[in-house]
Amino acid sequence: MRIRPLRSTPETPLSPVSAPPEAMRAAIIEACGEADALREASIPVPSPVLSELLVRVVAAGVNPIDAKTRAGAGVSAAIAQYPSALGFDFSGIVVKSPYESHPFPPGTAVFGMAAFPRTGGSYAEYVVAPSLSVARKPAALSHVEAAGVPLAALTAWGLVVETAHAHEGQRMLIHAGSGGVGHFAVQFAAYFGAHVTATASGRNAGWLRELGASVVIDYTTTRFEEVVGEVDVVIDLVGNVRAETGTRSLEVLRPGGLYVLVPTGGWPGYAVAAAQAGVRATSYKVIPDGSALATVARLLDSGAVQVYIDQVFELSDAAAAHRAIEAGHTRGKIVLRVSDD
Numbered sequence: 322m323r324i325r326p327l328r329s330t331p332e333t334p335l336s337p338v339s340a341p342p343e344a345m346r347a348a349i350i351e352a353c354g355e356a357d358a359l360r361e362a363s364i365p366v367p368s369p370v371l372s373e374l375l376v377r378v379v380a381a382g383v384n385p386i387d388a389k390t391r392a393g394a395g396v397s398a399a400i401a402q403y404p405s406a407l408g409f410d411f412s413g414i415v416v417k418s419p420y421e422s423h424p425f426p427p428g429t430a431v432f433g434m435a436a437f438p439r440t441g442g443s444y445a446e447y448v449v450a451p452s453l454s455v456a457r458k459p460a461a462l463s464h465v466e467a468a469g470v471p472l473a474a475l476t477a478w479g480l481v482v483e484t485a486h487a488h489e490g491q492r493m494l495i496h497a498g499s500g501g502v503g504h505f506a507v508q509f510a511a512y513f514g515a516h517v518t519a520t521a522s523g524r525n526a527g528w529l530r531e532l533g534a535s536v537v538i539d540y541t542t543t544r545f546e547e548v549v550g551e552v553d554v555v556i557d558l559v560g561n562v563r564a565e566t567g568t569r570s571l572e573v574l575r576p577g578g579l580y581v582l583v584p585t586g587g588w589p590g591y592a593v594a595a596a597q598a599g600v601r602a603t604s605y606k607v608i609p610d611g612s613a614l615a616t617v618a619r620l621l622d623s624g625a626v627q628v629y630i631d632q633v634f635e636l637s638d639a640a641a642a643h644r645a646i647e648a649g650h651t652r653g654k655i656v657l658r659v660s661d662d
């Protein structure tokens with residue numbers, strides 16, 4: 322795909338806003354545990370402080386870190402008190418702004434991340450979010466579509482653009498190209514002119530080619546290191562958690578190439594192994610950057626990049642959404658529908 326000039330995100334008219342109630346529906350946990358630990362309850366509406374926004378949530382995105390946190394890993398150590406509403410991604414309408422001339426006044430349609438990586442709480446009718454973790458919702462997207470974007474797209478942006486500096490002629494291998502992060506990573510890399518090889522199961526091959534992958538390798542039938550040739554960058558969204566994907570990735574990198582490990586703790590020995598193999602290596606942690614999200618919004622509005630929503634669950638069915646994300650075969654994103662537009 323060639324780089325095209327971007328239009329500004331068109332402004333959506335402000336929506337009417339009502340004063341928030343004292344209590345709201347939320348999907349909460351009272352302790353870490355299995356997916357069934359996640360249930361709907363009534364909890365107080367949170368109060369924004371200083372530069373924070375209060376947003377009425379229309380839809381909330383589901384990410385693997387939500388399920389890891391619920392299970393006692395992820396960012397569970399940062400849960401300050403129970404019951405705790407889970408979730409970071411949201412799309413909705415600003416209800417309270419920090420000050421009168423703030424760029425996101427009440428009624429603005431926004432999407433973004435709740436206080437990541439600490440309190441979260443987007444699986445709820447209202448969420449508090451730092452102003453800097455929010456952008457205007459792409460006008461071309463519904464709230465359900467927009468809610469699938471923030472964490473996954475910002476991760477992909479951080480990996481492909483800010484870390485790997487995707488450019489014309491660069492050869493990039495992206496593992497799990499069909500997942501939440503992967504399908505954005507494939508599109509960003511192709512947009513900036515890289516030659517993209519993605520791994521996924523065969524059912525996703527045609528779709529990934531439509532998104533910009535030049536080559537798709539079915540990891541269920543083919544060992545990628547036997548067919549991929551030499552690449553400049555590996556974006557590893559799997560790690561050594563499955564089939565020694567990280568170790569095998571070092572075999573396909575050119576001398577001095579770059580290996581990027583994404584799942585936290587997905588391969589503790591990656592740095593030593595990469596040094597021995599003569600390649601550079603780094604891990605990565607997503608940053609909830611609202612200005613990068615605004616750039617992503619422009620790409621979405623222009624049609625250069627798309628979000629794919631695999632499944633939509635009701636807020637009351639958040640446990641089922643967690644079981645689905647934990648199965649590890651989501652195409653694109655899973656989203657919770659929280660309230661009406």
Ligand SMILES: NC(=O)c1ccc[n+]([C@@H]2O[C@H](COP(=O)([O-])OP(=O)(O)OC[C@H]3O[C@@H](n4cnc5c(N)ncnc54)[C@H](OP(=O)(O)O)[C@@H]3O)[C@@H](O)[C@H]2O)c1
Nearest residue numbers: 385476497499500501502521522540584605606607650651
């Ligand atoms: N460090 C950070 O800041 C950060 C940020 C975001 C995500 N992450 C982590 O990165 C990982 C990916 O996140 P995500 O949201 O993209 O997950 P996801 O949406 O759940 O990924 C699912 C995809 O993985 C594919 N897949 C499963 N096993 C595979 C294998 N062995 N080889 C290739 N593809 C495989 C599946 O393809 P098929 O259905 O075709 O099998 C599916 O499409 C997670 O571990 C997540 O926690 C880290």
